[in-house]
Amino acid sequence: MEVITRGAVIPEPGNSVENKTGTWRVFKPIIHYEKCIRCLICWQFCPEPAILLYEDEETKKKTPAPKEPLKRLPVVEIDYDYCKGCGICYNECPVNAIEFVKEEK
Amino acid sequence: MKVMIRGNESIAYAFKLARVQVVPAYPITPSTLVPEKISEFIANGEMKAEFVPVESEHSAMSAAIGASAKGVRVGTATASQGLALMHEVLFIASGMRLPIVMGIGNRALSAPINIWCDHQDMMSQRDTGWMQFYAESNQEGLDLGIMAFKIAEDERVLLPAMVGIDAFVLTHTVEPVELPEQKDVDDFLGEFVPHYVTLDPQNPATLGSFGFPEHFMEFKYGQWIAMERAKKVIDEVFEEFEERFGRKYMKVYPEFVEDADIILVTMGSMTSTTREFVRRLREQGKKVGLVKLTVFRPFPKEELREILKNAKVVAVVERNISFGFGGAVYAELSSTFSRMKEKPKVVDFIVGLGGRDITFNTLNSVVEIAEKAMHEEVDEVNWIDVNKEAVLKAEGLL
Numbered sequence: 133m134e135v136i137t138r139g140a141v142i143p144e145p146g147n148s149v150e151n152k153t154g155t156w157r158v159f160k161p162i163i164h165y166e167k168c169i170r171c172l173i174c175w176q177f178c179p180e181p182a183i184l185l186y187e188d189e190e191t192k193k194k195t196p197a198p199k200e201p202l203k204r205l206p207v208v209e210i211d212y213d214y215c216k217g218c219g220i221c222y223n224e225c226p227v228n229a230i231e232f233v234k235e236e237k
Numbered sequence: 238m239k240v241m242i243r244g245n246e247s248i249a250y251a252f253k254l255a256r257v258q259v260v261p262a263y264p265i266t267p268s269t270l271v272p273e274k275i276s277e278f279i280a281n282g283e284m285k286a287e288f289v290p291v292e293s294e295h296s297a298m299s300a301a302i303g304a305s306a307k308g309v310r311v312g313t314a315t316a317s318q319g320l321a322l323m324h325e326v327l328f329i330a331s332g333m334r335l336p337i338v339m340g341i342g343n344r345a346l347s348a349p350i351n352i353w354c355d356h357q358d359m360m361s362q363r364d365t366g367w368m369q370f371y372a373e374s375n376q377e378g379l380d381l382g383i384m385a386f387k388i389a390e391d392e393r394v395l396l397p398a399m400v401g402i403d404a405f406v407l408t409h410t411v412e413p414v415e416l417p418e419q420k421d422v423d424d425f426l427g428e429f430v431p432h433y434v435t436l437d438p439q440n441p442a443t444l445g446s447f448g449f450p451e452h453f454m455e456f457k458y459g460q461w462i463a464m465e466r467a468k469k470v471i472d473e474v475f476e477e478f479e480e481r482f483g484r485k486y487m488k489v490y491p492e493f494v495e496d497a498d499i500i501l502v503t504m505g506s507m508t509s510t511t512r513e514f515v516r517r518l519r520e521q522g523k524k525v526g527l528v529k530l531t532v533f534r535p536f537p538k539e540e541l542r543e544i545l546k547n548a549k550v551v552a553v554v555e556r557n558i559s560f561g562f563g564g565a566v567y568a569e570l571s572s573t574f575s576r577m578k579e580k581p582k583v584v585d586f587i588v589g590l591g592g593r594d595i596t597f598n599t600l601n602s603v604v605e606i607a608e609k610a611m612h613e614e615v616d617e618v619n620w621i622d623v624n625k626e627a628v629l630k631a632e633g634l635l
Contacts, residue, residue: 136455138395139334141434142443 157217165196167229170205174221182215244407245270247375248340251382254422258309261289261300267408268342271314294319298326305335308435317344317358330397331366336389337397344404345591353592354404355556360565368398369534371504375412378402392432393466403506488537490529497526499607500548507595514600538573548581552607556589563618585618
């Protein structure tokens with residue numbers, strides 16, 4: 133797609149996914165699944181949304197959890213392509229399962 | 238058909254004849270009559286258009302942008318403070334390359350508050366990326382209003398345009414105007430075809446997007462190219478208009494210039510007074526000429542260089558002031574000559590601010606200084622018809 137158009141028009145919309153905003157990140161959230169109780173608060177609060185929800189059995193089962201019965205619940209994963217590192221998830225997590233570390237590039 | 242109309246009606250008739258489909262407008266002296274007349278046309282069923290009453294000029298231009306982006310012909314009108322309030326939105330119209338046409342009742346800017354004529358309002362919008370036309374008469378207001386659509390909508394241009402008519406001298410003065418037939422204007426303008434990407438749910442597109450530093454300059458360069466290309470398009474449209482309607486327009490309109498030592502450069506309604514003044518000087522054998530600047534953006538450098546090159550003194554007579562430098566036309570004209578080896582001496586004359594009459598006395602003072610400038614140094618910027626003593630007293634200098 134041509135980027136330079138007359139009047140800065142974008143004739144093929146829906147392309148903001150091409151802009152990987154994850155490169156903006158200075159700090160990076162990391163979920164420690166052995167602590168994560170799958171409450172989905174981080175998923176609700178993420179403004180991007182860069183926290184993805186997985187409801188399929190395979191992901192639910194294979195992702196570690198602090199207790200076996202929690203594996204029946206949907207599980208989240210951070211989409212680092214778009215996570216800008218705002219830290220809201222880290223701030224909101226009720227069980228401190230999210231660590232916020234300096235990005236190393 | 239000959240009609241007796243005011244300048245504001247010229248703009249309204251231009252919009253009606255151009256079959257403008259959307260008119261978002263907010264009233265302001267002296268251009269209020271434009272939306273008033275258009276509402277009347279619509280109410281009488283003479284014009285099929287959407288009139289959008291908005292809460293400010295800022296909203297008027299925003300609505301004009303929205304409508305134009307949808308792909309319809311859009312016109313609006315404002316003046317002075319109203320135009321100033323539109324300022325930031327004007328850049329958006331030109332940056333999005335929307336061919337909106339706007340009538341301006343050229344009026345002074347406050348303070349002190351003043352509703353009368355000068356060109357400060359439009360001159361202050363010089364860098365917004367809009368084309369600028371200045372009418373000498375109500376006929377010119379109408380003709381330029383119609384032509385502005387054809388120029389703005391041309392596939393090679395796609396830039397918005399403003400047409401200035403002098404406050405009261407034109408906006409509220411009744412003059413005989415030759416009103417073209419609807420059919421002839423239809424033939425001249427053709428059906429409105431947006432040569433740009435429009436808002437259309439069937440073909441989604443993003444308009445008014447973000448421009449990162451790595452792309453922004455390219456979009457600005459596009460506007461620069463469009464403004465340069467507009468020069469030729471304006472000539473073509475002026476020529477076609479003359480063929481069809483018999484009235485001649487030129488970006489730079491010269492009269493009595495062939496052997497002229499002194500050439501006066503004017504804009505807008507003051508040109509009529511100046512023409513008669515120059516004609517009388519010619520009768521006295523004085524070699525004085527006149528150049529009317531109809532188009533200020535794009536600035537017709539090439540024509541001005543050619544027409545003015547043999548003059549000894551070019552006297553710029555203008556109704557605007559850039560404090561700390563001089564008149565806007567003087568500034569541009571001087572730099573237009575900067576690369577010429579042999580160039581005329583340019584002298585600036587600030588006249589007629591806030592509706593002060595420009596009379597033969599005014600022009601006499603101009604020519605006196607211009608004649609002096611032929612063989613001695615004179616001030617670069619000369620304020621004419623000003624009670625300087627009173628000002629010096631007020632400023633504590635006397």
